[in-house]
Amino acid sequence: MQSASQAAQNDLSSRVPSSLPKASGLYWGGQWHTPTGAATLACMNPSTGKPLRDVLCGGTEEVSAAVAAARAARDTWARTPPLERARCLREAASRVLGHAQELALIDAANCGNPVNAMMFDAQVGAKLLEYFAGLVLEIKGETIPTSNGSLNYTVREPRGVVARIFPFNHPFMFAAGKIAAPLAAGNTVIVKPPEQAPLSTIRLMELLEDVFPPGVLNCVVGGRDAGAALASHPGVDAVALIGSVQAGKAVLRAAADTMKHTVLELGGKNAMIVYPDAHVEKAVAGAIKGMNFAWCGQSCGSTSRLFIHDSIHDRFVDALVKQLPSLYRPGIATDMRTTMGALINRTQYERTLHYIEKAHEQKATLALGGRHPADPALADGFFIEPTVFVDVQPDMAIARDEIFGPVLSVFRWRDETEMLTAVNGLEVGLTGSVWTQNLDTAHRVAAAIESGYVWINDTSTHILGAPFGGYKQSGQGREESKDELLEFTKLKNVNVLLGGK
Known part of the structure; x- marks a missing residue:
């Protein structure tokens, strides 16, 4: 049994107030701003339902000011030597790692994910910054053979001002990791953190104030109006969103008038397929891992549809139901012992309960859970x-x-054709997972799944450098790889007629 002192050491809730950012939610041109008339946004703790603090919430005017600052810094940052840009990114990575527990604690308090799990987010964010810092010299063009004696070549140039909009499930990991590629490519960036959980992004901006020149990195906390203003603003050259399909469509509509480049990593209803010859114990562990229960399944890559062959179905489900409660049990997110946190807010909580009730109505059979935990x-x-x-x-x-x-x-x-029809029968296709010990089956089914990322005998693992993105309405463009870097460049062709002819 754990002693009272050990329990107190694990419970970090008392440290939350001192970890919260002191600044507002509006940062551009190297300064924090308090515009007259700016609204405030109440930040809540999903584990307790209690308020944390209020932050300033920007709208169209604040977005325009941030865009002006980013455009003012655009040309100078684009001309900054690549290795100097890389140095700034590596310094940012160092500061993320140096404040990892602090950032993880803020996210645990503000978005409800377990603080212990959020420490991994710090590592991912720092690795993405370091990875793209290492690619700055790979923004290359090529020469093209001609038949008329001319020299033809291509160059890649920064797009300009990039807006990055990201969701509430991994706020500071996205804030740190998703600025890396556009900054490495020579763009200036405006981030719009999630209105439900902006505090860790604000704190990250505080930590990076003196890392980048003024105007290179900017932040506007806001709701849908701010996101729409960024996506439609003529001074924004590209917008990248991680979010729902509905949010992606809204960004595309807002960006249409200015024809700006968009990168979208959107939702998924991802399938994990288990064949009769699969290693059952490993597949059960994979199914649990794939659902990302630590953050309550709030992940676009979660394998939330599990297709199990009839011959092993009952044995598989029995093992799954027995193991899951001991691995993931809801708890206060700021406690280091917690393995499963809270949903982001009441809206998402009630939405999930609605689907559980709907499942009962449609005669699905509840095998586990489905309720609010009994712990007072x-x-x-x-x-x-x-x-x-x-x-x-x-x-x-x-x-x-x-x-x-x-x-x-x-x-x-039972029937593979019918199963694959169901797997591919949705309008989304982000990830998929196949479990089999047959090499032919593995590659054949991976080819048949209509999704942008497929695991074989694994789930949820992301490989740095491997392109991540979706098919169909799960998005466009690729991230976490060199492809992401090139998304934030534009290609120019130059033709030089030699010999004066």
Whole structure:
């Protein structure tokens, strides 16, 4: 049994107030701003339902000011030697790692993900900064053979001002990691953190104030109006979003009038397929891992549709239901012992409960969870137990809609053709997972799945340098690789007629 002193050491909630940022949510041109008339946004703790602090919330005027600052710094940053840009990115990575627990604690308090798990986010954010710092000399063109004696070559140039909009499930990891590629390519950046959980991004801006020249890195906290203003602003040259399909469509519509470049990593309703010859114990562990229960399934890459072959279905489900509660149990996110946090807010909490009720109505069978935990300490937070439904059919709501909650839908399959029809029968296609010990089956089915990223005998793992992105309505463009760097460049062709002819 843990002593009282050990328990106190694990519970970091008392450290939250001193870790919160002191600045507002509006930063551009190397300065923090408090514009007259700017609204305020209340930041909440999903584990307790209690307020953390208010921040300033910008709108169209604040976006325009940030764009002006970014455009003023654009040309100078584009001409900055690549290795100097790389030095700045590496310094940013060092500061992220140096303040890893502080940033993780802010996110745990503000977005509800377990602080222990969020420490990994710090490593990912820093690695992305370091990775793109190492690619700055790879922004290369090529020469093209001609038949008329001319010299033809291409060069890659920065797009200009890039807006990056990201969601609430990994706020500071996205804030740190998603500025890396556009900054490495010589663009200036404006970030719009999630309105539900902006505090870690504000703190990151505080930490990086003296790393980049004024105007190179800017931040506007705001709601949908701010996002729409960034996507439609004629002074923004490219916009990149991580978010829902609906949010992606809104960005495309807003960006259409100015024909600006867009990069979209959107939602998914991802399938994990288990064949009869799969290693069952490993596949069970993969199914649990793939659902990202630590952050309540609030991940676009979660394998929330589990297709298990009839011959191993019952054994698989029994093992899954037995193991899951001991691995992921909801708890206060700022406690180092917590393995599963809270949903971001009441809206998402009630949305998830709605889908659970809908599953009951449509005659899916509840195998595990489906309720708010009984622990009185969690009564005021937005917690839902890890939830598993079996006997799920492809036309059910929980089989088709991205819930963004801790709900795993299990399908029993016999005929491969019918199963693959169900797997590919949605308008999204972000990730997929195949479990088999047959090499032919693995490659054949990976080719058949209509998604942009497929794991074989694994789930959730991201490989730095491997392009990540979706098919169909799960987005456009690729990230986490050299492809992301090139997304933020534009290609120019130069033709030189030699010999004076």
